[in-house]
Amino acid sequence: MPENKIFAENLIPISKNEVIRFSPLPADFYIKLGEDNFILAGRRGDTALQDLHSLKKDSSIFELFVHREEYKNCVGATLQIAEIVITHKEISDLKKVNFLFSCSEQVFKEISELGFPHESLSHAQHATRSLITLVAARDDLNSLLSLLAEQDDELVKHSMSVSAVSVAIAWQMGMTIQATLEKLALGGLLHDIGMKEIPPEIAFKSRHLMNASDVKTYESHVGRGVDILSKMPSVPTEVIAVAMEHHENALGQGYPRHLRDVKMNPFSKVVALADCFCELSLKSPTNPVPRTAVDTVKLIELAMGQPFSKPAFQGLKQALGITGKAKGFRKTA
Ligand SMILES: [Fe+2]
Ligand SMILES: [Fe+2]
Numbered sequence: 001m002p003e004n005k006i007f008a009e010n011l012i013p014i015s016k017n018e019v020i021r022f023s024p025l026p027a028d029f030y031i032k033l034g035e036d037n038f039i040l041a042g043r044r045g046d047t048a049l050q051d052l053h054s055l056k057k058d059s060s061i062f063e064l065f066v067h068r069e070e071y072k073n074c075v076g077a078t079l080q081i082a083e084i085v086i087t088h089k090e091i092s093d094l095k096k097v098n099f100l101f102s103c104s105e106q107v108f109k110e111i112s113e114l115g116f117p118h119e120s121l122s123h124a125q126h127a128t129r130s131l132i133t134l135v136a137a138r139d140d141l142n143s144l145l146s147l148l149a150e151q152d153d154e155l156v157k158h159s160m161s162v163s164a165v166s167v168a169i170a171w172q173m174g175m176t177i178q179a180t181l182e183k184l185a186l187g188g189l190l191h192d193i194g195m196k197e198i199p200p201e202i203a204f205k206s207r208h209l210m211n212a213s214d215v216k217t218y219e220s221h222v223g224r225g226v227d228i229l230s231k232m233p234s235v236p237t238e239v240i241a242v243a244m245e246h247h248e249n250a251l252g253q254g255y256p257r258h259l260r261d262v263k264m265n266p267f268s269k270v271v272a273l274a275d276c277f278c279e280l281s282l283k284s285p286t287n288p289v290p291r292t293a294v295d296t297v298k299l300i301e302l303a304m305g306q307p308f309s310k311p312a313f314q315g316l317k318q319a320l321g322i323t324g325k326a327k328g329f330r331k332t333a
Contacts, residue, residue, distance in 0.1 A: 008036045011065040012114070014074055018102060019064045020056060023047050026077040027070035031061060038065060044073075072119040075106045079126040086130045096134060097147040103127050104156050104189065112196035117232040128185035131163055132178075141168045141319050142293055149282055149290075154204070155195055161282055163188030165274035165316070166267075172315035173270070184267050187242030191271055194225025194243065204285040219255055222247060241265035246272050249307040261309055269309035273316055276300060276308065293320045 011030060019029055025046045030038040041064055042049035049055055049064075066074055085091055085099045107127050111120040138144060144164055151157045166188035167181055175181065195203055202210070202217050210218065225243040229235045245268035248254035250261035254272070261269065279287065281296040291299065297317060300306055306313055317323035 008038070010068050011038065012068055012071055013063040014066050014071070015063055015102070016055070016061055018074070018078060019049065020052070021081055022074070022077050025049070026073035027066045030065040031055075032063075032065055044070070068114060071106075071114055072110060072116045072123075075103075075110055075123050076119070078103050078106055079123055079130070082127070082130050086133050093138075093143070094147055097144070097151075100127065100130050100134060101148070101151045101153075101156060101160065103130070104160055105153055107189075108153075108156055108159075108193070108196070111190075111193060111232070112228065121232050121235055124186060124189060125182065128163060128182055128189050131160060131189070132167055132181055132185050135164050135167045140321075141165065142321075145278075145282065145293075154284055155192060158278055158282065158284065159189050159192055161278045162191060162271060162274045165277055165319070166270050168319035169270050169274060169312055169315040172318040173311050183236045183238045184242075184270060186236070187239045187267050188271050188274060190225070190229060190239060191242050191246045191275065192221060192225065193228050194221035194223065196228075197221070197224045206286050219247070222256055238265060238267045242268050242271045244268075246275050248272060250309050251305075251307040253307055264309075270312050270315075273300075273308040273312045277316060294322060297322055 014029075019025075019042075025042045025044055025048070027044050029041045029049060031041045032038055041051075041055065055061065082099055082103045086096055088096075104127050107120065107123045110116050110123060135141070135144065141164070145161055148157055148161050148164070151160075163185045167185050170176075170181060170184050175184070198218060198221050202214050203221075205214060205218075207215075207218075222244060226240055229240050229243055242265065245254075245257075245259060245264050248257065248259040248264055248268065249272055250264070250269070252258045252260040264272070277293075277296055277300070280299060281291050281293055283290040297320065300308070300313070314323065
């Protein structure tokens with residue numbers, strides 16, 4: 001029927017497990033029965049989905065569907081739950097990381113695919129606040145990274161890891177003001193948002209297998225990220241600088257502008273190092289055999305000639321407990 005066809009085009013999927021958490025429902029939710037055939041499973045404002053018990057048990061249903069324009073309500077509701085989950089003492093770290101990961105996945109989808117620039121920024125800020133809380137609650141950065149390493153979506157995994165490592169480095173460097181950490185964490189989370197526009201066959205191709213055209217396409221993620229972020233109102237200038245400069249380094253060997261240390265934004269110096277560290281130490285399609293944190297630091301220092309900001313590198317070593325004693329991390333008001 002024609003109305004079903006319009007229906008299908010305007011609906012987007014959302015995980016059943018995420019919808020089950022909502023009370024009240026932040027949107028109308030639908031179950032897909034077949035191509036262009038959906039039935040209502042719960043209305044916005046209802047306390048729960050209809051037939052919740054049988055829906056929970058139905059292993060053939062993995063996702064429900066929501067109107068495109070109501071997806072932002074779902075992201076907002078998920079982030080509100082995240083704030084409670086992240087600070088809950090009896091919830092395991094793994095569950096906290098899983099939850100925050102699904103929040104970040106939703107935020108990325110919102111920013112890059114759904115066009116809700118205003119809500120997206122506020123949702124990304126919410127997500128980074130929760131991520132900072134997660135980093136702040138522990139002295140052991142490696143254990144947090146190992147939990148993140150188990151996640152699926154490569155871009156979200158990398159982005160959350162870079163954000164967490166950036167915050168940990170900054171803390172060791174004495175950057176402890178909450179507003180500063182939030183901007184830095186946001187820059188870390190969104191630094192590669194332009195990768196959403198790079199075809200997977202290039203995004204996940206090893207650098208040494210790329211031809212000149214592949215390299216050009218790959219490196220365009222920097223400009224694409226700046227474009228995406230510039231369309232969102234009120235994005236801090238530091239966040240856009242991070243997207244622009246996260247592949248630069250202190251020696252002027254990076255891209256796209258071959259900036260040297262003195263020309264780089266202070267936030268970019270931290271994220272550029274965190275980005276390189278995560279790239280080399282986390283498992284990914286382009287890094288199938290990841291190095292340990294210690295080996296990664298040695299590689300950056302010895303084989304690469306440590307091309308990053310010296311204070312940031314020292315901060316990384318301290319955050320990993322490699323040099324001296326980590327100062328620890330406590331959230332400042
Ligand atoms: Fe990048
Ligand atoms: Fe990156």
